[in-house]
Amino acid sequence: MTNLAFPKKLRLLTCNDFFFVFKKPQCVYSSQIIIFGRINKLKYPRIGLTIAKKYVKLAHERNRIKRLIRENFRLNKYRLPSMDFIVVAKKGIASLENGILLKKLEKLWLRHYQLFHRH
Numbered sequence: 001m002t003n004l005a006f007p008k009k010l011r012l013l014t015c016n017d018f019f020f021v022f023k024k025p026q027c028v029y030s031s032q033i034i035i036f037g038r039i040n041k042l043k044y045p046r047i048g049l050t051i052a053k054k055y056v057k058l059a060h061e062r063n064r065i066k067r068l069i070r071e072n073f074r075l076n077k078y079r080l081p082s083m084d085f086i087v088v089a090k091k092g093i094a095s096l097e098n099g100i101l102l103k104k105l106e107k108l109w110l111r112h113y114q115l116f117h118r119h
Helices: 015-023 059-076 098-118
Strands: 026-029 033-039 046-050 083-089
Touching (some): 015 033, 015 083, 033 098, 059 083
Antiparallel strands (some): 033 083
16 A cells, blocks of 8 residues: 655755755656756655745735645555656736646646656
8 A cells, every 4th residue: 555644754855855856856847836857866856945925925825835745745645756846836827726736737737747857
């Protein structure tokens, strides 16, 4: 049975974790989301989020977006390569409905999967 938990080890927590990804990232993006990824030496994927107040003014909207991204990552982690991912929200993400945001994330995870398996 697949373990769908979301323990702390699956999160990017330190500045060094984020700097590692931003040094040489693979990027996939849509008009409202960018996902940077970099292969890690662990046997599992990890995720970090950046949702700027500049693009999502209200705290409850930022929390909604973060919750949806984390949940989507949690459900897809078994399909993702062993990479560190940083999801960056862009202008217009707050206006997306939950279902549309989840569909965009699914497409972006799939693109990362395809890029990883091309190499």
